Amino acid sequence: MIPKFRAWDEKHNEMIRVISVNFDEKFIRGLTEVENNLDIESSYNFEDIELLQATGLKDMNGVEIFEGDVLEIPVAIDTEKLNGEVVFEDGVFGIKDVLYGWGFEIGLVPLIEIILAKKVIIVGNKFEHPHLLKE
Structure with a gap:
């Protein structure tokens, strides 16, 4: 499976749809949405x-x-309901620390375990909606 990516551009405060990644040259080609659902392709x-x-x-x-x-x-x-950020750590996608005491161990809980046990929904991301992670 070819991995899919997206990217956060802090300078312009926007999420980019990644269409290609050049790991050797360390850049991506991506699409950003402008008015009327038009996409602009740029390098980052x-x-x-x-x-x-x-x-x-x-x-x-x-x-x-x-x-x-x-x-x-x-x-x-x-x-x-609790909100948790998806992280990639030690080769595993998971949620870290917020689920301890709710049937999960402390530390990084693999995302697959959470999805198999609970009906989760995406409510945003840490860049555009940082308030979702505040207690």
């Missing part, structure tokens, strides 16, 4: 963006989950 150096990989998993609505996404995770017999 790795130093100017944060490259985010798709996890290969989807939320309960069938939306693909990427690094940096914020997931709403039902806990406490599905009456309470």
Whole structure:
């Protein structure tokens, strides 16, 4: 499977749809949306963006989950919900620390375990919606 990516451009405060990655030259080609659903193609150096990989998993609505996404995770017999950021650490996509005490161990919980146990949905990402991760 060829990995999918998207990228966050901090300078312009926008998410970029990545169409190609050149790891040797350290740049991407990407599309950004402008008015009237038109896309502009541009090149971005790795130093100017944060490259985010798709996890290969989807939320309960069938939306693909990427690094940096914020997931709403039902806990406490599905009456309470927690938000957790998707991270890639030690070769695993997961949610770190927020689920301890809700049937998961402390530390990084693999995303596949969470998805198999809970009906998660993407509620945003850490760049455009940082308030979702505040307690």
